[in-house]
Amino acid sequence: MHSWLNEHGDYLYRFALARLRDPHQAEDVVQETFLAAIKSPSFAEQSAPRTWLTGILKHKIIDVMRKNVREVAVSDLTDENEDSATDDFFDAAGHWADKPLKWDMPENALEQKQFLGVLQTCMDKLPAKAAQLFIMRDVHETDNEEICKELNISTTNAWVILYRARMTLRKCLEINWLGS
Amino acid sequence: MLSCKDASQIISQSLDRQLTMRERFALKLHLLICKYCKQFSQQLHAIRAALKLANSAVENDDTVKMPSETKKRLMQSIESS
Incomplete structure (x- = not known):
């Protein structure tokens, strides 16, 4: 187990950090992962420890995200009142109110960084629940059914929240990134 | 015929x-x-691709390491368990 920690510890930490973006939470989940691994009866038989450990880690990360969402859900009641939020995006006939433009995606590292910076700012402006769901789905690439099970929401509900989040994000990017 | 609103969904x-x-x-x-x-x-796919790229950039960045304090503590808790 010591050698695993040396060989895979940093990778697992980066994996968690990329998803949770919080060094403390990342440390915690990696620690929990190793402790769970050592208690597992099958740990000695693992031929691909990194894959196996990453599998455990993914579940730990989802647990943390679920807790984050719960905290958000209690503190953020405005989420429930956004039923008409997407009506602003279209006119009465269902045509785009703000027509999506053609984006020239960044090609070099600096421009990519700028794009991600604006994207992050736009994500911060999302309603908390929508942000968490979007991050779980598009940033962490969590399986949709897994999200719904973990968050105890219907898949239809998840699609609607994700749709609103993406509509808001693309508009925000168009204003703040293309405009810059 | 789909409206743009339907299509976007x-x-x-x-x-x-x-x-x-x-x-x-x-x-x-x-x-x-x-x-x-x-x-x-295309925009939605571009957003997703950018995020994916950012994730793998962090994942593959060898300069990002677990703090050595944490590693030490973890070693100890593994030993004691």
């Missing part, structure tokens, strides 16, 4: 589930004549 859901044959067909038809929905679709 289907495009978003195509990132989350397998579309039905009927939806795929209707969407294809709509995208043939509607460049704005096409651009919307």
